[in-house]
Amino acid sequence: METIISPSILSCDFANLMNDIKKVEPYVPWLHIDVMDGHFVPNISIGVPVVKSVRKITDLFLDTHLMIENPDKYIEAFCASGSDLITFHYEASKSNTLKTIEKIKSLGKKAGISIKPKTDPKEIKDFINLVDLVLIMTVEPGFGGQKFMNDCALKIPIIKNYSKNPDLIIQIDGGINNETGKICKNLGANALVSGNYIYSSQNPKEAIESLK
Numbered sequence: 165m166e167t168i169i170s171p172s173i174l175s176c177d178f179a180n181l182m183n184d185i186k187k188v189e190p191y192v193p194w195l196h197i198d199v200m201d202g203h204f205v206p207n208i209s210i211g212v213p214v215v216k217s218v219r220k221i222t223d224l225f226l227d228t229h230l231m232i233e234n235p236d237k238y239i240e241a242f243c244a245s246g247s248d249l250i251t252f253h254y255e256a257s258k259s260n261t262l263k264t265i266e267k268i269k270s271l272g273k274k275a276g277i278s279i280k281p282k283t284d285p286k287e288i289k290d291f292i293n294l295v296d297l298v299l300i301m302t303v304e305p306g307f308g309g310q311k312f313m314n315d316c317a318l319k320i321p322i323i324k325n326y327s328k329n330p331d332l333i334i335q336i337d338g339g340i341n342n343e344t345g346k347i348c349k350n351l352g353a354n355a356l357v358s359g360n361y362i363y364s365s366q367n368p369k370e371a372i373e374s375l376k
């Protein structure tokens with residue numbers, strides 16, 4: 165199966181968002197939307213109204229990454245906004261993880277669970293067979309353009325080993341370029357998020373092809 169490439173709109177020029185989405189749209193199946201609340205991460209990005217607007221201008225599969233405290237409070241709104249998949253952070257939902265997953269699924273969306281660099285994959289072992297996607301962060305969440313942390317990629321085979329689902333999507337996010345993407349693929353990842361590498365390239369199409 166071809167690696168699912170999901171360009172992160174965090175690296176777009178928000179005043180020219182449609183234009184920047186159209187630059188990648190013909191070459192990818194997914195679009196990654198980074199939602200940050202200034203609490204779970206030390207940065208504020210975008211929210212529901214932007215997802216709604218993006219939904220109107222593209223048919224790409226919208227992969228929404230919630231880097232927010234108390235994700236349960238906002239799941240209905242993000243599902244209604246047109247997201248196709250909602251990934252929440254395990255660290256933000258610890259006592260409620262099962263309910264969070266059930267809520268996303270009951271609203272007819274795919275569910276993803278994400279872990280930060282310092283979180284042991286063992287902590288999410290019980291949830292891996294209940295979700296569609298596991299997102300492994302290879303930078304501290306909060307900003308685009310950071311350096312890939314090699315150690316975090318070693319979580320890929322561990323997650324794979326816990327999974328009984330041959331269709332589980334193992335997605336890697338943070339510092340992905342042609343070299344780090346290859347490391348992740350070789351370790352068993354089948355989906356890559358990439359912001360800075362794609363959008364700082366003179367030729368986003370070529371950058372995307374190099375990730376595939």
Ligand code: DX5
Pocket residue numbers: 172174175196198229303304305306307308309310337338339340357358359360361
């Ligand atoms: C970081 C975000 C990432 C980020 C990826 O908190 O979750 O999706 O935008 O950007 P790059 O590819 O630039 O590291």
Ligand code: ZN
Pocket residue numbers: 172196197198229337357
């Ligand atoms: Zn992300």
